[in-house]
Amino acid sequence: MKQSQMLIRTLREQPAEADTKGHALLLRAGYIRQLAAGVYSYLPLAQRVLSRIERIIREEMEAAGAAELRLPSLHPAELLRESGRYELYGRDLMLLEDRHGREFALGPTHEEVVTALVGSEVSSYRQLPVSVYQIGTKFRDERRPRFGLLRGREFLMKDAYSFGRSEQELDAAYQSMFEAYHRIFTRCGLNFRAAEADSGAIGGSGSHEFMALAAIGEDDIAVCSCCGYAANVERAETRSLKNDRRTDGEAAASGVAGAGSKEAPKAAPKAAPERFATPGIRTVEELQDACGLRAEDILKTLIYAADGQVIAVLVRGDHEVNELKVKAFLKADTIELADEETVLAAAGTRPGFVGPVGLSLPLLADHAAMAMAEAVAGAGAQDEHWRHVVPGRDFCADHTGDFRLIRAGDACPRCESGSVGLVKGIEIGHVFKLGTRYSGRLHATFRDERGQEQPLIMGCYGIGVSRLLAAVAEQSAREDGLCWPPSLAPFTVHLIPVAAQDGVQMELARRLYETLRSQGMEVLLDDREERPGVKFKDAELIGIPWTLIVGRGAAEGRVELRSRSAGTGRELAAEEALAEIIQPGPDLML
Amino acid sequence: MKQSQMLIRTLREQPAEADTKGHALLLRAGYIRQLAAGVYSYLPLAQRVLSRIERIIREEMEAAGAAELRLPSLHPAELLRESGRYELYGRDLMLLEDRHGREFALGPTHEEVVTALVGSEVSSYRQLPVSVYQIGTKFRDERRPRFGLLRGREFLMKDAYSFGRSEQELDAAYQSMFEAYHRIFTRCGLNFRAAEADSGAIGGSGSHEFMALAAIGEDDIAVCSCCGYAANVERAETRSLKNDRRTDGEAAASGVAGAGSKEAPKAAPKAAPERFATPGIRTVEELQDACGLRAEDILKTLIYAADGQVIAVLVRGDHEVNELKVKAFLKADTIELADEETVLAAAGTRPGFVGPVGLSLPLLADHAAMAMAEAVAGAGAQDEHWRHVVPGRDFCADHTGDFRLIRAGDACPRCESGSVGLVKGIEIGHVFKLGTRYSGRLHATFRDERGQEQPLIMGCYGIGVSRLLAAVAEQSAREDGLCWPPSLAPFTVHLIPVAAQDGVQMELARRLYETLRSQGMEVLLDDREERPGVKFKDAELIGIPWTLIVGRGAAEGRVELRSRSAGTGRELAAEEALAEIIQPGPDLML
Structure with missing residues (x-):
């Protein structure tokens, strides 16, 4: 191809709209142009990269036994109401009315349409399992589009869906897609990790995110230094003491210990709790500075409203509450930190002085908090704290469990020897066991061997195609320009x-x-x-x-x-x- | 591929929604399913056909020197307002507002977006000419979607756009696309004709429609029996007598004469006009029946309102007015038959008795009408006609020209020996010389050799990709199923x-x-x-x-x-x- 025919205009200056290195270079090198916020035109150079990505995806999808189809973007709104996503997505949905006043949503993904379609095409177990995929445009009215192609409002996606008779068939399809994704991202020359991910409100029995590692990533991923473990920080388990019999000394001796090893119990002094004055000292940091304490010797008591119910969550001073874990444990739809008035009414004092002793609220305590030999904690009264508080002696939790965020240096929750590090990632793929989440609500069933109607057991599997292009650009960005892996380069x-x-x-x-x-x-x-x-x-x-x-x-x-x-x-x-x-x-x- | 993995469900019964043979078979054989009126899902079989069509298109577009790009579907509405298409398309546009209240149209085609894009990428004549194309989804809110994929509301299209410095560069790009289209449709195994088409309100200096011949086609095409001439009936010229010196006898002797040859002048009897009573006889058919006349011996005078101005159009009794030709001659935006009151006020009598003699309205007369030796015509008074009316003697036209629809059997307007037949066609492609229609309004300019700002000279070139699939299905439909040409078949x-x-x-x-x-x-x-x-x-x-x-x-x-x-x-x-x-x-x- 002659360059004069390729509509390539390069820019010498850094474009004002660019907010990442890769985005700036895609603009400067003449790959993309913005038409409206989060809406991009792909110039011929970018289109060539996209077509290479699409070819790799098609080859691996075919190898995984999925058949390509093409579903419309105009989705009757009533389908999304049936599935519950109309409300769930809210203003993220792009909606329009046709000339007859019928409402349509522009597909954000295609679970409803494909479930309704396959539900009507498949009637018998003999037609299962079956997997389909497509590559096409999705629409989401992001509140704050940013990072160029990484968070746009009109974007390209590969979405695949598997349909089976049983959990075993779902597991097989999931595994097959999981492996295909590994091959796809490897062939695209990407530095990536498959991370265990939160199943969120949708439920389901499993989910992995494929993350391209990049400093500008919006997700934090915990990655083990030894084994293959990786998980979204939102999702990463922390090791409970029940599974960790090491003491501080042992952990130090093994040479791999991070902060996680500090969870090991100390020798118990068993002094009685003692009140001391902490005027205006509310935070862990202030306690450290004013009283010479270590964060890991302090108990932090936070008051939340979960679906309106007020509860307390207890973590060690150097740990942070993982609200998703609390929410999942409570099976709550919403969770938020209680405001000052609510705290005062429920705990009898202001935030900063709440403590677990004598607290008359449901109390969820993190393993590490309950494993402390003794601790400093809020006294439940203004400007006072306790010291020598012993968990289990001076207070009990209604439930002890994993309620904190993983930290860099924590022991790996999977292997015996690794500790986790935190890296930033761009989500480029997501595989998901849906189960009957959609087939149940949309009545997509098949007749099993005994003639019984059963809901289809589904999985869904997405790749952000335009986002993948941007992620590779981000990873390959140099000072003076892009540097494409040969498999994706617009030309060789x-x-x-x-x-x-x-x-x-x-x-x-x-x-x-x-x-x-x-x-x-x-x-x-x-x-x-x-x-x-x-x-x-x-x-x-x-x-x-x-x-x-x-x-x-x-x-x-x-x-x-x-x-x-x-x-x-x-x-x-x-x-x-x-x-x-x-x-x-x-x-x-x- | 294994059939069990392809999601193929065949139907034994004729689907109620199918209104053509091809549409019925695409449904019955498991190629497509309707999601909403005019909105279809392409099952794996159809997707394979589409991908074959796309591959052929891509190869021929590359050969024609066009570079592929990908433009968004979300078009800021202000762009379509600037070009005038917002009003022109009216309710055919699908519109939505984003969460910030900004209005977008779902692209019906991409003239505005590509003109704005190329206008900003190209600044100098040295970057020209350049041609780009894309294959993607278009949206039009058809009032009455029908014939399955042939008239849908969400459909696949290949749209190409050329940009040059001059009419010569436009002609070259047009010719190159014209030839590419011939190759594409030939390779797709289609029975098609390239027909001269109306440039419509957009103006421009040339336009061809590529028509797949099919009985269910919504367009009528005039096709010469001898030369390659083909034209949309709306557009087809008729031969003026100035170019046709043959007499009735010569035409009959040549053995190729159709009704067109009857335009030749007869020996002039030159009797004086004579009024005769025709009580309640208003139409050509009634005159034929009641008075034993031939339609070709009658003059038909029709009153129109063109942009509000009342005018008369005169054609021979066996011919029909071509309103597009009248509209184009008058450079009017709208034209419609005048209502009875308007006729009475302007012509002094009711429709059916209006005649050219003594008429005080602007009169446009078709060549064939003015070439009549003598004729029967309305007398301008209720229940009366004239006979022995001689055009040019008893009345004059303000303009004599080509104002009628071509008919089967008319002489070919191009060659000396052919006569035209009428066939039905499905429009599968359209090439169009746009000139500066969009670049002028959107200020898409380049600097020429002398440093002067000039508007880009554009062409646009469309292929209905999903419609092409449907047209091939229509042509290959048999009683018992489809019969794909090898180049498009989903499998060999x-x-x-x-x-x-x-x-x-x-x-x-x-x-x-x-x-x-x-x-x-x-x-x-x-x-x-x-x-x-x-x-x-x-x-x-x-x-x-x-x-x-x-x-x-x-x-x-x-x-x-x-x-x-x-x-x-x-x-x-x-x-x-x-x-x-x-x-x-x-x-x-x-």
Whole structure:
């Protein structure tokens, strides 16, 4: 393809709208343009990357036994009302009325449409299991679109759905998709982790998020230093003492201990609780500073309203409450920190001085809090705290469990030896065991071997296709431009004759162009009459794996071959350059 | 692919919603399902056909030098207001407001978005010409969606746009697209004609519609029996007598004359006009019946309101006014037949008795009307007509021109020897010289060689992708099922083991399946436990080019090979069958 035909305009300046490195480079290198907030046009360069991603996805979906179909974007609103998502999504749904006043939602995903479709196509167990997928546009009216393609309002997605007769068939489909996702993201050259994820309000028996690691990621992921464990921080379990018999000394001796090892019980001094004055001292940090305490020797008591019911949650001073875990334990729809008035009414004092002793509220305590030998805690009265509070002696919890967020350095909840680190990730895929969440509500059933109507057992499996492009751009962003993995690059070779008026250079360039194309290589020929510096800078921005420069050496049949990933270049005979590109040998990396 | 994984449910009954043969078969054979009026889901079989169409389109668009991009469906409404299409499309536009109250239209096509985009990317003549295209979803809120995919509200389209500096560059891009369209539709196995089309209100200097010939087509096309001329009936020129010096006798002698040849002047009798009573006789038909006249000896005078101005149009009694031609001549935005009151006020009598003699209205007369030697015409008074009215002697027209609809049998307006026939067509493509229609309004300019700002000269080029699928289905529809051209068929071979429990049959089928796939053939393996009759009937409905049946002959390595297009089958050795499918020889057609 000739560059003059590709509608590539590069920008020398940093675009004001760009809020990440990758986003800035996609704009600067002429891949995308914003039409409205969160709504983007994909220029020819980006379209080529998208089509490569789509090809990889299609190959792996077919290998996983899923059949491609194409479902409409206009979804009758009543379908989403039946499933409950109309209310759940609320203003995130884009809604319209047709000329006859019938309401439609623009599909945010296609669970309802595919469930209704497969429910009507499948009547017998003999037609199961079956899996389908599509690649297409989704619409979500994000309140705050940002990071370019990463959080847009119109975006490309691959969504797959599996339908089976049993949990076993769901598990098999899930596993097959899980493996396909690993192959897809690996082939896309992505640095990623599959993280255990929260199943959220939808329920279901399992869920993984595929996370592209990137500093700008909106999600925190806990990753084990030893085993393969990874989980969204929202979801990551923490190790309970019941499963961790190590003492401080043992953990230190093993050399892998993080803060998690501090959960081990200390020798119990068993002094009686003692009240002390803490005027105006409300937070763990203030207690540390004013009283010379360690955060891990303090008990933190937080008051929440869960579906309107007031409860207390107890964690160690150096830990944070994981509200999702509390919410899941209570099976509540909403949870929020109680306001000052509610705290005063329910706990008899203001926030900062609430403590577990004598508290007349339902109390959920984190394992680590209950494992403390003794602690400092709010006294339940203004400007006072207790010291020598012993959990289990001076107060009891209504339930002890895992109610805190995992922290960097905590012991891995899976393996014996690792500790977790926290990394940032961009969610690029999500696999999900839906069970009968949709088939139940939409009455999508089949007749089993005994002639009984049963709801279809479903899974759903998404990949953010445009987001994947952005994530790869983010990971491959350099100071001077993009650097695409060969599998996704819009072209394999960027062929640059230095002087467009030079007949010898143009003739050699033309010959190289034809030869490479005849070998099935995708070549971008810079046929513009621009200064060499402009051409080279544009090539760096665009980030094609090989740059082949035809300059003064053309008369002797010599060219320069640059590798974008290695950042190196060297002069060699045109035939040698062709050989390296077409059949990369051991010296591929120049 | 195994049939059990393809979500194919066939229907034995004619679906009530189907209103064409092709539509019924696409439903019955499990290709499509309706989600809402004019909104369809494409099941895996249809998706495979669509992807084949898309591949052909992509190859030919690349060959024509167009670069693929992808533009959003959410169009800021202000862009369509700027171009004037917001009002022009009216309720055909699907509109929505986002959560911040900003109005968007779902793109019916992308002229505005692509013009704004290219206008901002291109600044200099050196970046021109450039052509881009995309394949994606369009939305139009059709008042009456019908014929399945042929007139839907959400549909797939390929839209291309060319941008140049001059009319010459537009002509070149147009010609290149015109030829690409011929190749695309030929490769899709379609019976089609490229017809000259009306440029409509948009103006512009040229337009062709590509029409798939089909009895259910909503468009009438005039097609010459001799030369390649074809035109939408709305647009087709009629031959003026100035270009046709033949007399009745000559035309009859040449053996090709249709009604058009009757336009030739007769020997002039030159009797004076004579009033005669025609009580209650208002129409050409009534005059024929009551007075024994021929329609071609009568003058028909119709009164119109064009943008509110009242005018008269004169055609021969056997001809019909072409309102689009009148509208175009007057450069009017609207035209409609005047109501009875208006006629009475403007012409002094009621419709049926209006005539050209003594009429005090602007008069547009068709060539053929003015070429009549003498005629019967309304007398301008209730219940009376004139006979012996001689055009040019008894009345004059303000303008004589081409104001009538072409008819079957008319002389071809292009060649010397042909006459036109009328056929029905489905519009599957449209190429259009836009000129500066959009670039002018949206201020999409470039600087020319002299540094002057000039509007981009544009063309637009559409193909209805989902409609193309439906048109091929319509043309290939048989009593018992579809019959796809090999280039679009969802699979090349339908492999049917007759008895799924028979080990010998299944082993041979498995071996054939692997061999065919290793040769790059697309094979659908019917792995279902169904009766042979069900399998054969389903195969006929689905319409794959080859059916390969593994039955009792399997033990001797013999199979049956059926050709769907030829409707024949024969038994042969498995190896022979493979050879015929993989390397079709002269006996391909069985």
